[in-house]
Amino acid sequence: MKTLQELQEIRDRMKSRVANRETADESDVRIVVGMATCGIAAGARPVLAAIGDEIESRKLTNVKVSQTGCIGICAYEPIVEVYVPNREKVTYVHMTPEKVGAVIARHIVNGSPVTEYTYSYAVANRGGNA
Amino acid sequence: MLERAHILVCGGTGCTSGNSKLIAEEFTRLLTENGLQNEVKLIMTGCFGLCAKGPIVVVYPEGAFYQHVKVENVAEIVSEHILKGRVVARLTNVEKDDDGANKSINETAFYKKQKRVVLRNCGIINPEDIDEYLAYDGYKAYEKAVTAMTQQEVIDCVKASGLRGRGGGGFSTGLKWQFARDSVADQKYVVCNADEGDPGAFMDRSLLEGDPHCVIEAMMIAGYAIGATKGYIYVRAEYPIAVERLNIAIAQARDYGILGDNAMGLGHAFDIELRLGAGAFVCGEETALLRSTEGKRGEPKQRPPFPAVKGLFEKPTLINNVETYGNITQIILNGPEWFAAMGTEKSKGTKVFALGGKIKNTGLVEIPMGTTLRTIIEEIGEGIPNGKRFKAAQTGGPSGGCIPAAYIDTKIDYDNLIALGSMMGSGGLIVMDEDNCMVDIAKFFLEFTVDESCGKCTPCRIGNKRLYEMLDKVTKGEATLEDLDKMEELCRYIKENSLCGLGQTAPNPVLSTLKYFRDEYVAHVRDRKCPAGVCKALISYKIIEDKCIGCGLCKRGCPVGAISGEIKKPHVIDPSKCIKCDACFAACKKNAISK
Known part of the structure; x- marks a missing residue:
């Protein structure tokens, strides 16, 4: 026998799990992970999993995660692109599961991109870690 | 953890017959082989509606809509789309x-003009998992009804919608609920009529297959409103997938305490049992259905008394369709105003056809009442195949009639269809083109009702049989013009005097074709010709010498x-041997065969 509260808990838990069965509409934030061979080999899969976990635990309903093929800058994989409506796309490179938390917290939730993880930052500081 | 992709494989009857179970198994095998079983979820859903393009597989979050999927295609979808993120556009x-760019599902012609209220979960959730139903506000309406509304308020809400x-039939659902509530008895019943028997109709089947819990929840609400503790779903045994999913759904609901002596802990008892029909069309008639549910012979009886007064086991019974x-x-969750905002003045909401x-697009569509036939046929259905001309649409199955091409702009609702001599029926909509003979169509439907008449009353048992024999004479070119008048008279007699809905509506296909396509009947009778080239006794196959190139295909x-x-060299058909099977006509590429 489930109580009303237990049924509501199931609803809440399942809601986030079925959320990706709606295609993104224009007001949604889209996070796209490069999942071509190059991306996967560089470790895109744990990054994607970390993004999913982070969104689920923060109950972000307006964020849709999807995957894409090779973006063409394979040396910078794993790559994650973030599309916020009416803003320029931000491309994060050399992503790791550890970096995901910061991107979600600072960029998705608070609206300011994590500059030091972006492609343009990596290119400008090529001598460093690229 | 959260899965990164969901693969939805259609598990409706149409796609299942197209091997969608094997497709799902292949996905499971390949996902496991690639170590993806924990990050990609595979779900068997109910019907997506676009049965003509089945088997269908939809992959989210992209919403990629794969059509005509074969088992061989699965490997490519897994390796390209799931592993590499590239949708297999082909x-x-x-x-x-x-x-x-490819349009998203909801933007395609088939889905764009649809409004999915009843089918909202079909093709979205896994019907065998109660948790997925809960995710889409499942059993919240029952909670709301019982905790926030009185029984009368629930009924008023349904009435107001x-x-x-x-x-x-199109009788007011709220009134029906009111009658059942007003009857006083120690026991009442809620019954669901899932004995969908019209040729070509599969709305109820698809809903039961795709979202069984929504029917269970509605029956619980009805039980609360009228004061019933017991429900029966009378479903055709020929719907094995629907029966299986209903059984799973009922077991899961019992397990969660949603069905039972204290449903959802809210103090009301309600439980549901299934009854399987044995395939008699007449059992879709409510009094016959209730008889059959009791374990007796499925025969109708006179009304009144109506089931709301004296129904199952002689107790007040509420019976509604799936x-x-x-x-x-x-309606409970969104309020009656929301529902009444859709549709026409006297027909609210949507209808599934x-x-x-x-x-072109055979399948299941749900449209707001008041949508024109033209929208359904030309936009949602994307028209008639092979460039043929639209001739008529048959609604209401063997109880309905046809709507000729001249009325294609009719807004579909209960009253407009009755005015045209047809009826809404349960929702079968059969489109006919210039190659369909309307006399033959009428004969087809009447043959069905003659077969399915239970035989209890004379007008239906003998009247329809005689009517069928007259139609048969017409298709053989043996009838006279007087016979047509006699047929009309007999039709009216059968309608007025039959005991139940089956007999009262059986002549409708004949009457409506006589009304709109009398010239075709006359051609059969006077000219001994079948204009559409269907009635075998009236056609003969000939090879047109000038057109024949002697290819030998025929x-x-x-x-x-x-x-x-x-x-x-030109070929010749020997009429004494010809069985009029149409094989030569179909084989000829030069249109050199006439009939």
Whole structure:
């Protein structure tokens, strides 16, 4: 026998799990992970999993995660692109599961991109870690 | 953890017959082989509606809509789409937007004009998992009804919505609930009529297969409103998938304490049992259905008393159709005003139609009441195949009639269809083109009702049989013009005097074709010709000498060796051997055969 509260808990838990069965509409934030061979080999899969976990635990309903093929800058994989409506796309490179938390917290939730993880930052500081 | 992709494989009857179970198994095998079983979820859903393009697989979050999927295609979808994130465009819908990109599902012609209220969860959730139903506000309507509304308020809400019975009659659902509530008895029953028997109709089946919990929840709400503790779903045994999913759903609901002596802990008892029909069409008639549910012979009886007064086991019984129940939870959750805002003045909400016959997109569509036939046929259905001309649409199955092409702009609702001599029926919509003979169509439906008449009353048992014999004479060119008048008279007699709905509506296909296509009847009778070239007794196959190139295709296709001729010379058909099977006509590429 489930109580009303237990049924509501199931609803809440399942809601986030079925959320990706709606295609993104224009007001949604889209996070796209490069999942071509190059991306996967560089470790895109744990990054994607970390993004999913982070969104689920923060109950972000307006964020849709999807995957894409090779973006063409394979040396910078794993790559994650973030599309916020009416803003320029931000491309994060050399992503790791550890970096995901910061991107979600600072960029998705608070609206300011994590500059030091972006492609343009990596290119400008090529001598460093690229 | 959260899965990164969901693969939805259609598990409706149509796609299942197209091997969708094997497709799902292949996905499971390949996902496991690639170590993806924990990050990609595979779900068998109910019907997506676009049965013509089945088997269908939808992959989210992209919403890629794969059509005509074969088991061999699965490996490519897994390796390209799931592993590398590249949608296999070749296998998806071909409709493009202005930028040349594939349109999303909801933008395609088939889905764009639809409004999915009853079918909202079909093709979205896994019908065998109660948790997925809960995710889409499942059992919240029951909670709301019992905790926030009195029994009378629930009934008033259904009344105010303007919902009318979706089984075909179109009686006010709220009034029906009121009658059942007003009857005083120690025991009442809630019954769901899932004995969907019209040829070509599969709305109820798809809803039960795709979202069984929404029917269960609605029956619980009805039980609360009228004061019943027991429900029965009378479903056809020929719907094995629907029966299986209902059984799973009932077991899961019992397990969660949603069905039982203290449903959801809210102090009301309600439980549901299934009853399987044995395939008699008459058992879709409510009094016959209740008899059959009791374990007796499925024969109708006189009304009144109506089931709301004296129904199952002589107790007050509320009986509604599957699709009617399918609307209830949404009316309770969103309010009657929301529902009444859809549709026409006297027909509110949406209606599900099983679109079939000569139409490109056969399948299941749900449209707001008041949508024109033209929108359904030309936009949602994408027209008639092979460039043929639309001739008529048959609604209401064997109880309904046809709507000729001249009325294609009719707004579909209960009253407009009755005015045209047809009826809403349960929702079969069969499209016919210039190659359909209307006399033959009438004969087809009447043959069905003659077979299915229970035999209890004379007008139906003998009247329809005689009517069928007259129609048969017409199709053989043996009738007279007086026979047509006699047929009309007999039709009226049968309608007025039959005991139940089956007999009262059986002559409708004949009457409506006589009304709109009398010239075709006259051609059969006076000219001994079948204009559409269907009625075998009235056609003979001939090869047109000037057009025949002597390719021999017809000769090879003929199963009885009735065609002779040398290569590159005109061939000849021997009429004494010809069985009029149409094989030569279909084989000829030069239109050199006339009939």
